[in-house]
Amino acid sequence: xxxxxxxxxxxxxxxxxxxxxxxxxxxxxxxxxxxxxxxxxxxxxxxxxxxxxxxxxxxxxx
Numbered sequence: 001x002x003x004x005x006x007x008x009x010x011x012x013x014x015x016x017x018x019x020x021x022x023x024x025x026x027x028x029x030x031x032x033x034x035x036x037x038x039x040x041x042x043x044x045x046x047x048x049x050x051x052x053x054x055x056x057x058x059x060x061x062x
Contacts, residue, residue: 021052
């Protein structure tokens with residue numbers, strides 16, 4: 001999957017979740033121990049943050 005971001009995409013939760021999941025899976029293809037830390041998590045809607053973390057954890061478990 002390839003993403004092209006514009007300024008209007010900056011706050012698109014679905015796109016940001018997909019990007020985070022893909023990037024963690026990509027990192028996992030190179031190293032065993034992958035760490036993910038959501039930037040500006042304190043300003044993120046808790047439900048969106050939960051969805052992102054859930055999908056990132058799933059990507060690491062593959």
